[in-house]
Every structure is written in structure tokens, then in C-alpha cells.
Amino acid sequence: MSRRTCVRLSPSQTGFHQRYGFNGKEFENGLDWRVNDFGARMYDPVLGRWGRVDPKAHERVSFSTYNYCSNDPINRVDPTGAIDEWVKSNSKGEYEWMDNVTSAKNTPVGYSYVGTSGSDILKDINPNFGSSQQSQTSSRIGYIAADVEEGKYAVNHMINVREKSAISISADVSFNLNNKAANNSMGRTFNGITVSSTIISSNSELDGSMNSGAALNVSYCGKAFMSSFEEPAGAYIKATGTSVNVASLSIPASSITKNAGLSANVSGGWWITNSANLPTPVVYHPLVPIPQSFSHKWSVSPVEMPIPKNKHY
Numbered sequence: 001m002s003r004r005t006c007v008r009l010s011p012s013q014t015g016f017h018q019r020y021g022f023n024g025k026e027f028e029n030g031l032d033w034r035v036n037d038f039g040a041r042m043y044d045p046v047l048g049r050w051g052r053v054d055p056k057a058h059e060r061v062s063f064s065t066y067n068y069c070s071n072d073p074i075n076r077v078d079p080t081g082a083i084d085e086w087v088k089s090n091s092k093g094e095y096e097w098m099d100n101v102t103s104a105k106n107t108p109v110g111y112s113y114v115g116t117s118g119s120d121i122l123k124d125i126n127p128n129f130g131s132s133q134q135s136q137t138s139s140r141i142g143y144i145a146a147d148v149e150e151g152k153y154a155v156n157h158m159i160n161v162r163e164k165s166a167i168s169i170s171a172d173v174s175f176n177l178n179n180k181a182a183n184n185s186m187g188r189t190f191n192g193i194t195v196s197s198t199i200i201s202s203n204s205e206l207d208g209s210m211n212s213g214a215a216l217n218v219s220y221c222g223k224a225f226m227s228s229f230e231e232p233a234g235a236y237i238k239a240t241g242t243s244v245n246v247a248s249l250s251i252p253a254s255s256i257t258k259n260a261g262l263s264a265n266v267s268g269g270w271w272i273t274n275s276a277n278l279p280t281p282v283v284y285h286p287l288v289p290i291p292q293s294f295s296h297k298w299s300v301s302p303v304e305m306p307i308p309k310n311k312h313y
Contacts, residue, residue, distance in 0.1 A: 128302075161202070199229060201245075212294075261301050
């Protein structure tokens with residue numbers, strides 16, 4: 001059986017010296033083979049494939065990982081190497097995914113182009129959501145109080161406790177084939193905003209284990225959202241003498257207002273579990289058995305819209 005091979009001809013062999021070919025993109029002659037430079041990726045016009053894997057290949061299991069335009073170059077273009085984009089309905093203000101949208105140029109009438117990822121949605125809602133939130137740390141010197149009889153405390157020893165926390169804001173995007181449509185083959189849906197936080201508790205040496213009882217509170221557009229911290233599910237790595245807890249909450253898409261600000265607060269206290277499996281708080285002082293506490297606050301500023309200047313006629 002004969003074997004078919006793919007032969008690439010050089011410009012000198014074909015007499016073709018025009019460097020612009022497929023889709024008006026320039027041939028890159030500096031490589032060993034002639035490919036089209038699309039900016040995001042190199043395209044091989046002989047094989048009809050990209051030179052590297054589509055960055056969203058995991059979302060298109062029905063296509064080759066090196067496909068171009070979902071194998072439909074007649075009707076589609078792929079300027080970024082990551083086809084399919086988010087758009088926003090101008091009338092409803094809702095974010096929708098459209099498989100055939102690749103840029104603002106081919107966004108349907110009545111919609112605004114948003115971008116390729118959930119982070120683009122966040123920037124469209126409030127550009128400040130895309131900025132990183134710095135972690136915060138609280139250190140306290142307190143005392144471990146051990147119950148000796150009901151309503152009274154006895155001090156064991158002094159302890160140095162520390163709490164470090166951080167928050168992140170992300171877009172809540174889900175895939176549900178039950179919601180798929182002709183222009184949304186994966187049923188991709190924007191559900192809202194997720195605010196997540198991680199806290200790490202550490203301490204000087206003690207007899208027992210320490211944890212922090214804390215809550216994540218978020219205020220957005222006059223509404224309050226709350227979530228309690230819990231130990232992460234599954235296996236995870238932590239440093240000796242520390243405990244890790246996580247919390248997250250969702251702000252539904254129906255509650256989102258463009259350019260609105262957001263404030264978050266992580267607050268709580270420290271608890272020690274002794275050998276008898278009894279939790280006792282870390283207190284300020286033996287004579288003042290009030291539990292020590294911490295409070296970390298973040299604020300994402302709203303975007304102020306420019307006031308239109310008065311027109312004089």
C-alpha cells in the first residue's frame with residue numbers, strides 16, 4: 001500500500017512570492033515551514049491546523065485540540081486563538097455566551113461585546129473587581145482559658161496567635177447541557193459573582209489544637225451576604241502549627257448592578273481544643289476573660305460615571 005506524504009513547496013519552486021495568503025495573513029518565512037502569523041498562534045495552511053493547542057480545547061471535546069474556528073473557517077474567524085465570547089444584552093443587562101461571536105465586529109445588534117473569560121465579565125461589571133486584594137494579618141497576645149467549673153475560667157498560659165486572611169472575587173460560570181442552545185453548545189451560564197476567602201491561623205506552642213471561628217460578610221448594593229468558615233474539603237497541605245479554613249458566597253446575577261462597589265469583612269476569634277475535647281477561647285487577660293478577636297476589611301470602590309456637560313445652544 002502506497003503512503004501519501006504532504007510536500008511543502010518553497011516560493012522558489014512555485015514562483016509564488018506574495019507573502020500574504022490565507023485570510024490575508026502574512027507568511028512567516030523565518031521558520032522551516034511556511035505558516036501564517038495570526039498573532040495569537042501560527043497557522044499551518046497545508047494541514048489546516050494551528051501550531052499549538054487551542055487554549056480552550058478542554059471546553060470543546062468534540063473538536064481537535066488544534067482546530068481552527070471550530071472547523072468552520074468559511075463562517076468564522078479566530079483573532080485571539082480562543083474563539084467564542086461573552087456578550088451582554090443591552091435591553092436586559094444579562095450576560096450571554098455566543099459560540100459564533102469572536103470580537104466586537106461580529107457581535108449581534110442589541111448586544112455589547114464583553115470578552116472571552118469570566119474575568120472580562122468582572123471588568124465589565126466594575127473594573128475595580130479585576131484588581132488584586134491584599135491579604136491582611138492580625139497578631140494578638142492572649143491567654144488560654146480552661147473551664148474548671150461552670151461560668152468560671154482558670155488561666156493555663158500565655159499564647160501568641162496570628163490570623164492571616166485574603167479574599168478573591170470571581171465570576172460564577174457553570175456548564176449545563178440542559179441549558180444548551182443553537183448558539184451555546186455547552187450550555188454556559190453566568191450565575192453571578194463569587195466572593196471567596198481563606199484564613200490561616202497560627203500560634204506559639206500549646207497543648208491542644210487551635211482553630212478560629214470566623215465568618216465572611218459581604219455588603220453589595222444594600223444587600224448583606226454571609227458565609228461561615230469551614231475546613232477545606234479533601235486533602236490539602238498546611239504548615240505545622242497552623243489551621244486553614246475557607247468560605248465563599250455567591251451574589252446572584254439578578255442582584256448585580258453595573259459599576260457598584262462592594263465591601264467585605266472577615267471577623268472572628270480563636271479557640272483552643274484541649275485534651276478533653278473541650279473548646280475554650282483565647283482571652284485578653286486572666287482578670288478579663290473576654291475572647292480575643294480579629295476583623296479584616298476590604299472595600300472595592302464603585303465606578304463614578306462622568307457627569308455630562310451642559311450643552312449651550
